[in-house]
Amino acid sequence: MQLWTIQTEGWLQDLRSKKKKFASYSRVKHDFRPHYKWMAQQMADRIGTNPERCPTFAWYKYFERHQRPDLRWSGHLPQGTPGVRVELEVNEAHVLLSQFELWHAVLNQNFLAENRRESDNHDELLESGKFTRKIMEDSWNRIFDLKFGDWRSWGKQSERAIQACIESVAVNQIRQVDHFIAR
Numbered sequence: 091m092q093l094w095t096i097q098t099e100g101w102l103q104d105l106r107s108k109k110k111k112f113a114s115y116s117r118v119k120h121d122f123r124p125h126y127k128w129m130a131q132q133m134a135d136r137i138g139t140n141p142e143r144c145p146t147f148a149w150y151k152y153f154e155r156h157q158r159p160d161l162r163w164s165g166h167l168p169q170g171t172p173g174v175r176v177e178l179e180v181n182e183a184h185v186l187l188s189q190f191e192l193w194h195a196v197l198n199q200n201f202l203a204e205n206r207r208e209s210d211n212h213d214e215l216l217e218s219g220k221f222t223r224k225i226m227e228d229s230w231n232r233i234f235d236l237k238f239g240d241w242r243s244w245g246k247q248s249e250r251a252i253q254a255c256i257e258s259v260a261v262n263q264i265r266q267v268d269h270f271i272a273r
Contacts, residue, residue: 190251
């Protein structure tokens with residue numbers, strides 16, 4: 091499976107010297123760590139990775155009709171940072187795909203309703219004090235359904251960004267490297 095990850099040049103140098111690289115929770119914003127750990131557990135449950143490992147994020151499909159990340163866009167890395175877009179070939183069995191926009195429901199601890207009725211039911215549960223963390227986390231599983239979500243809220247399926255989570259990156263997975271300076 092073809093994936094792309096955006097990293098710093100230092101990350102690439104480190105990968106080349108170590109031959110294999112794992113992400114680190116120390117680089118994840120403190121408020122997001124529980125959500126990255128939730129994703130790591132999902133990876134363990136769904137594709138058999140180590141649940142203690144921080145996920146490495148990559149792109150399976152970038153926004154709109156772009157397959158790979160467009161380096162002309164800003165926001166990949168802090169402005170002025172020397173970066174790399176690394177094309178990888180990864181065994182499909184080692185990849186967990188999810189909808190990028192819906193991942194933000196996880197990061198922001200939002201309930202991800204399937205429809206209006208479920209959203210109304212969620213509001214009733216909140217008001218009655220019966221809404222639980224488990225109910226919320228169960229709703230997050232919808233991010234893995236790449237067809238989930240009404241187009242009026244989430245856009246056309248053909249234009250949605252699909253992210254990939256992998257446990258590690260090995261140097262032998264690299265197919266191409268494009269250097270850039272972040273905008």
